[in-house]
Amino acid sequence: MKLEVVSRSGRSIATLDVNPDSTVAELKKKFHGLKKTYYPARQRFALPVKAGETRGQVLSDDKRLSDYGLTEGGKLEFKDLGPQIGYSTVFFWEYFGPLVLYPLFFFLPQYMYPHIKAPAGAPQHALVQKLACAYWCFHYAKRIVETFTVHKFGHATMPIFNLFKNCGYYWGYAAYVSYFVNHPLYTAPNETVSVACLAVAVLAQLGNFWSHIILSGLRKPGEKEYKIPKGGLFNFVTCANYTFEIWGWLLYSVAVQSIPAYLFAATGAAQMTQWAIAKHNRLRKLFDGKDGRPKYPRRWIIFPPFL
Structure with a gap:
């Protein structure tokens, strides 16, 4: 025809x-x-x-x-x-930038802060700065590993403009946060509180990793139909992966006590909340309990007990 x-x-x-x-x-x-x-x-x-x-x-x-x-x-x-570009390619470059940029301010302060000297007798880095750098690198290394081993993308490609937009967001915030957290004149907050917050933040990142594994197992190769996520925090929250991600960056921000870190956490939380609301509404519409379809269970959207 x-x-x-x-x-x-x-x-x-x-x-x-x-x-x-x-x-x-x-x-x-x-x-x-x-x-x-x-x-x-x-x-x-x-x-x-x-x-x-x-x-x-x-x-x-x-x-x-x-x-x-x-x-x-x-x-x-x-x-x-x-023009299109592969999802995994975009994800790799948007995560690779922060993984490289943040440590530059930590390991090369003589070049990143050429006209600023730390007070005489002060250690080059406080414990919280060391742990914060380790946490940051752990997070983005985890994301790169997930991109190639865990994530299953619903679409193979996205508009190439997203590469520049996403890299601008992640790379820009990486430099912004790292500049102030690793500044030679940075005043470290209470060490006990910082260590405790970063320890719990690591647990949140592991929860995020486990949530991604659960999501990856929802579809078999070739399947495109949505399924109701179950297991772990998904039994209570629609977007458990976002919940863990938000808590991880909130705890990081409390640990380092830096305004750029709070801004980064807030910006990410706002975007993830939009995605979560859209996904929650989509799942409720798909699983309406009619014509043999299961009914979507009552769950928080992303951030209990507020949303």
Whole structure:
């Protein structure tokens, strides 16, 4: 059958001769054969907008064209998603930067603070600065390991702009926090409190790691359906991984008593809260207890007892 590919404005782009039993992924390969610029990861196809809708149904790669009721002479709307880059590549670079930048201020103060000298007789680093540097490096090393061994990405790629945006966020905050925490004139807070906070923060990071393992085990290879997370803190909180992450950085901030650290924790918590609310609402909508579907259990969203 022949399908017409049009832009969202209705302009004709191409006509494809395809088998009704072809998958959307095969359709994308065929379109790429005609339009070399648009490799499959850059393409998104949707059904034309119907009355009462704001956007057409987006086609999934693993579905067949016949599953969408497409027939001879049907139309598909095409959207160029722009240049794409792999999720794991973006994650690696956004985490590698902080892993390298933070220790520079710790190990090379003579170059990072060339005109500032520590008070005579004072140790080069207080215990909290040493432990904070170790915690920071542990966290980002863990994230890189998770990227390649634990995480399963729902999408293979993302817009390449995200690489620069994400790296700007993580690298910028790494330099900002490290500059003040490792400053030669830094005044260390109560050592007992700092050590206790960082010790509990490490436990929070281990909880975050375990939560990621639970999430990774929810889907078998090739599966895309959502499942209700169970086990550990997920029995009480929808986004347990975010809960552990937030607590880890809050405790780090209390340990080092630095305003940039609190800002970093607050910014991350705000973003994770938005993601958590969206995921919580999506899971409640999917698992509504109707037509044989399980009902999503009553849980906190991210930060009990407040949210």
